Amino acid sequence: MHRYKTKKLFVGDVGVGGDAPISVQSMTFSKTKNVKETLEQINRVYFAGGDLVRCAVLDVEDAAALKEIKKESPIPIIADIHFNYKHALRVAPFVDAIRINPGNIGGKDRIKAVVEACKDRNLPIRIGVNTGSLEKEFEEKYGRTVKAMLASAEYNYKLLEDFDFTDIAISLKSSDVATTMQAYRELRPMCEYPFHLGVTEAGTVFHATVKSSIALGGLLLEGIGDTMRVSITGELEEEIKVAKAILQDSGVQKSGLNIISCPTCGRLQSNLVKAVKLVEERTRHITAPLNVSVMGCVVNAIGEAKGADVAIAFGKEQGLVMRKGEVVAKLKESELVERFLKELDEEVAEYERNK
Incomplete structure (x- = not known):
């Protein structure tokens, strides 16, 4: 099956893009500062077959806790950063990747600071573009549309390139299936960065399974996608289970019966x-x-x-x-x-x- 050629990154020891298998991710929903509960959830992801996990960093306490969590995590950790770029600087010395949303992280100087911190440890950055949190300039010009998502993604990966940084993954998420698929399709010929697939705010198990199967399965069959998350409200194991089933039943990646x-x-x-x-x-x-x-x-x-x-x-x-x-x-x-x-x-x- 044809798969678009993309740059290969490493999140810890997990390859993303290039010839690497399509990895499956989830995200903890505990307060990261609660070390015990967060580790329990990470282990749930691991034992369900997940390859990567993302943890939210909302404050200084979360950042400090994540350092302890990283020491015991069985899988690589991606720090999820919103609004306060300084949290990215705090966790960059020990996490495996940084996820930022350019629409809420701040100006060029702040993004450059995050880039420099990631360069020091060869950490990849995922640019997360969501229809619900687009930069004001793009939303005002195009509305909450595919054009706005593409403009945001292009602006931000080129901004990172201007800072001589190319260890980039990109996600283009909407709660609407058709919008999500169109955005990924249109951006794919524009760059060779690996794509993280997902339908955001997909809902509970039933609705998230249907939406993700259509969007992610459809894109994978077109050769688009290097890592993925099935977003389900409160269901870590189900996220991994459904993602693995999408890979299996689409014929993209065989694993399991x-x-x-x-x-x-x-x-x-x-x-x-x-x-x-x-x-x-x-x-x-x-x-x-x-x-x-x-x-x-x-x-x-x-x-x-x-x-x-x-x-x-x-x-x-x-x-x-x-x-x-x-x-x-x-x-x-x-x-x-x-x-x-x-x-x-x-x-x-x-x-x-x-x-």
């Missing part, structure tokens, strides 16, 4: 919903990019099973377990899932041996 299951219908003669739920729960830890099929009736079950690495094809009160299209067992319904999981474990082991 692709579970194929049929919709419920009147042909079912088994408890398919229970079986699929159990398979999902028992296989969350698997990172091997395998295709598995759990199908509820004979109409499509055998056909799907032939294309899967491991499959269940339910019939009436019984069914088949298949591997690579071959039947390995015919069992009662109550025995199928456990045998399926046994075969899957063997398939995962074989994949790990051969990769």
